[in-house]
Amino acid sequence: HLAESGGGLVQPGGSLRLACTHSRSTLDYYHIAWFRQAPGKEREGLSCASPTGGTPPYADSVKGRFTISRDHAKSTVFLQMNSLKPEDTAVYFCAAVSLGRFRQCPLSNQYDYWGQGTQVTVSS
Numbered sequence: 001h002l003a004e005s006g007g008g009l010v011q012p013g014g015s016l017r018l019a020c021t022h023s024r025s026t027l028d029y030y031h032i033a034w035f036r037q038a039p040g041k042e043r044e045g046l047s048c049a050s051p052t053g054g055t056p057p058y059a060d061s062v063k064g065r066f067t068i069s070r071d072h073a074k075s076t077v078f079l080q081m082n083s084l085k086p087e088d089t090a091v092y093f094c095a096a097v098s099l100g101r102f103r104q105c106p107l108s109n110q111y112d113y114w115g116q117g118t119q120v121t122v123s124s
Contacts, residue, residue, distance in 0.1 A: 001025070004094050007118030010084055016120060018079040020094030027051070027070075030113075031097050031105035032077040034068060036090035036120075043093075048105035049077055057107050062088075084122045091117040 001023040010016055020032060033048035047058045047068040056068045067080040077094060095111030102110070 002094055002096060002113055002115035004092060004115045004118040007092060007120045009121045009123065011124050012085055012122055014084050014122070015080070015082045016084065018081065018092055018094075018118060018120075020077040020079075020115065021075065022096075026075045027077060027096065028072060028075065029099050031099060031102060031111075032070070033095050033097075033105060033107065033111055034066075034077075034079045035093045035095060035109075036088075037093070037117075038087075038090040041090075043109065044090075045107035045109070046092075047079065048107055050105045051099055054104060056105075059107065081120070084120075086122045088120060088122050090120060092120050093117045 006018040028051050031050050034046045035043050037043040047056050049068045049070050065083045069078045094115045096113040097111045
């Protein structure tokens, strides 16, 4: 019951903020990651956030442009995306895995729960 929101159409150089929430539970006990998948390409891990804190890892493709953050009060994980490029066009997913499985959040396909995805299109 993970749900992403905030996708849409944006011009190159623009910004979007994606949000990941859970309809019936808190995210406080889960590592949360953002992935994306473009047509014909493999799913790519972008960043992840552990509920215990720590420096989030970022894929090289988004480092310096994307920022992940957690709002514990709202049980929401955000992905702020700046300086968007056409190659950022993809379906973006958030995913969750129990805090007990990993000490730090992994940036690989080891997540148990996935949202339906939200489309991000960067085009002029």
